[in-house]
Amino acid sequence: MKQKTILDVKQLQTYFYLEADRVAKAVDDITFSIHPGETVALVGESGSGKSMAALSIMQLIRKPGRIKQGSIRLEGKELLQLTNRQMAQIRGKDIAMIFQEPMTALNPVYTIGNQIGEILRKHQGLNRQQAKQEAINLLQTVGIPRATEIIHEHPHQLSGGMRQRVMIAMAIACKPKLLIADEPTTALDVTIQAQILDLLMQLKEQFHMSLLLITHDLGVVSEYADRVIVMYGGQMVEEAAVKELLQNPKHPYTDGLLASLPNMEEHAERLGTIRGTVPPAYAYPAGCRFSTRCPAVMDICHVKAPSLKQLTPEHQVRCHLYANGGDLS
Amino acid sequence: MYAYTIRRVLIFIPMLIMLSIIVFGLAKAAPGDPFTGKILDPTVDPEVFEQQREALGLNDPIPVQYARWASAMATGDFGTSMYYKGKSVQSLIQERALNTIYLGLFSLAITILVAIPIGMYSARNPYSLLDYSATTFGFMGLAIPNFFFGLVAIYLLSIKLGWFPAQGTISGTEIGGWEEWKSRLHHMVLPGITLGLAGTASYMRYMRSEMLDVLKSDYIRTARAKGMGERNILYKQALRNAIIPIITLMGFEFGALLSGAIITEQVFNYPGIGTLFINSIMNRDYPVIMAITLLLGVAILIGNLLADIFYSLVDPRIRYD
Known part of the structure; x- marks a missing residue:
């Protein structure tokens, strides 16, 4: 089954060269595609590498980080071979991104109209007057x-939810093919979160965009995503359609994430947790990177790193439990 | 905004009264008067000096003397110099003030034109050769005392190489028009650089660290994500944010330049307020000392007010009402 894709990421590695001998493998060999109109969720704890994966796609990795190798194709066009200047033509126009912190993501000294207008003038060649009119349309x-x-008005005069709407207005200004939303609602009030996500979904339909939604909230995933990629330690540990993943999680880490969600029906005394914390990206344990926290850890996990196994055409997992492709759990 | 400015100016009044009391008190607390410490003509009867003191009001109770001086100052009468016989303080200051203002502006211009571009470059290319050189220069500039740098500059650039004049404001032959201005600028180069050295060094450091901070901020990442070019990011998005704290410092710089001028002018024998101030202190010419101290106070207050006003123009989050 070969479908048309918007974005193809292949064997992407983004490393941070901290000191001579210390390398943080923030993104370590991830491969995935996004199809037209699809919403793909990238899920994981803080430090799992999901934001770095997104910034790598935008090529906004700051020093000492560097995309070590891999391929990122937008509608078949290799982005990693573009010059800085050529990439700037893609950013904001074909791929747009909105960030987690609307409070600091807008420039405090310029007006909203100026900040929306400049992207229209840059990518669509509008003049000041046209850009102003279009900015008003976008805000509406x-x-x-x-x-x-x-x-x-200036950013400080707006609430967090309003600022995030302004960020979204800037992101859709040039009708991008792909919109990356990095935890777009994490910093907002719970009551605003659903509004913003609904707005994103509605705009996605309206402008025929694909959406890469980065979140740690599986509740959000279940409601809005088509397909889910679970990341841990800079690697993909599981990928499946959203329904399949929620009902039939394979990786112990995915299990742990799901167990930590409150469940209306079960009235558990305590929510499940995953013991320990994400190891730093420069000091992963030997073998499987989840082995230090895994409830189902085996001897082999400390020795050999598992590879990504295709269980069904639409479900793959990185775990020794499924070494033979079978279901042992 | 206007209301704020007016309020600030009104606050000046009690501050100036306080300042005048301190200035007057200090002047009176210092021992001696214009007649002491001089080799006086021994043939003159000491009684004559006493009569002079009486005539100048130096024997009156101090509050009376203060009231007399302060009310005169309030009406714009700065009194007469005790050393330059019969010359009014106002005319003495007027003769010198312009020279000091030119020097201050020239030095400020050097500071801004050198510190801000180099600071920005250093932030864009940290740990580059130019950044390291600028850092080294910065610490040296802060560490070397003004007067010493001035003396070295005179020795090397003026006496040895003869590139710049070592003292004065003009050579005296070119009066009027363009030639005079060229001569003035030429004379201002060494004192201007000396005066601006410490400021240039510290503003360069401030600019570098502010710019580094700003370039890391979320809104710069947003601008990059929008596809804005490097030039736009540096000069539009970052510069205006990085310059905000610098403006506050500039307000203090105003006063620092004037007080720095006292030493620098002395080194270069530059006929400004600074040399007048030093000479007045040497001569115990209290009316001049007090007037200049008070003027410096006013200059610092105005400098801070200007900084606050500029601040609100650059940063929309600051609104005075």
């Missing part, structure tokens, strides 16, 4: 009332 599209006044 993302559901901001008083758009004609808001364009003259």
Whole structure:
């Protein structure tokens, strides 16, 4: 089954060269695709490498980080071979990104209209007047009332939810093919979170975008994603369609993430936790990177790193439990 | 904004009254008056000096003397110099003030034009050769005392190489028009650099660290994610944010330049407020000392007010109302 894809990431490695002998493998050999109109969720704890994967796609990795190798193709076009200047033509136009912290993501000294307008002038060659009009339209599209006044205001005059709407307006300004949303609602009030996510979904339909949704919230995943990639220690540990993953999780880490969700029906006394913390990216344990925290750890896990196994055409997992492709759990 | 400015100016009044009391008190607390410490003509009867003191009001109770001086100052009468017989303090200051203002502005211009571009470059290319050189220069600039740097500059650039004049404001032959200005600028080069040295060094460091901070911030990442070019990111997105704290410091710089000028002008024998101030201290010419000290106070207050006003122009989060 060969489908048309928007984004193809192959064997991407993003390393941070901290000191001469210390290398943080923030993203270590990930491969995935995103199809037109699809919502793919990238899930994992803090430090699992999901944000770094997204920033790698945008080529916004800061020193001492570097994309060591791999391939990132947008509609078949290799992005890693582009110059800085060529990549700047792609950013904001074909791939747009919104960030976790709307409070700090907007430039405090320029007006909203200026910040939305400059992307339109840059990528669509609009003049000031046209850009201003289009900025008003965009603000109305993302559901901001008083758009004609808001364009003259500065970020500090807006609430967090409003600022995130402004970020979304900037992201959709050039109707990108792919929108990357890095924890877009984590910093917002719970009541605003659903509004923002619903807005993202509605815009995704309206502008025929694909969405790469980065989150640690499996509740969000179950509601909005089509397909899920679970990341741990810079690697993909499981990938499946959302329903399959939620009902039939294979990797002990995915299990642990699901167990930590509150469940309306079961009234558990305590929510499940995964013991320990994510190891730093420069000091992964030998063998499987999850072995130090895994409840189902075996001897082989400390010795040999498991590889990604295809269980069904739409479900793959990185765990020795499924070494023979069978289901042992 | 206007209301704020007016309020700030009104606050100046009690501050100035306090300052005048301190200045006057210090002047009176210092021992001696214009008649002491001089080799006086022994044929003159000491009684005559006493009469002079009486005539100048130096024997009145101190509050009376203060009230007399302060009310005169308030009406713009700065009094007469005790050393330059019969010359008004106002005319003495007026003769010198412009020279000091030119020197201060020239030095400030050097500071801004050198410190900000180099600071930005250092932040863009940290740990590059130029960054290390700038850092070295920065610490040297902060560590070397003004007067010493001035003396070395005179020795090397003026006496040995003869590139710049060592003292004065103009050579005296070129009066009027363009030639005079060229001569003035030429004379200001060494004192201007000397005066601005420490400021340049520290602003360069501030600019570098501010810029490094700003370039790491989320909104710069947003700008990159929007596909904005490097030039836009540096000069539009980052510069205006990085310059905000620098503006606050500039307000203090205003006063620092004037007090720094006292030493620098002395080294270069530059006829400004600074040399007048030192000479007045040597001559115990209290009316001049007090007037200049008070003027420095006013200059510092105005400098801070200007900084606050500029601050609100650059940073929309600051609104005074």
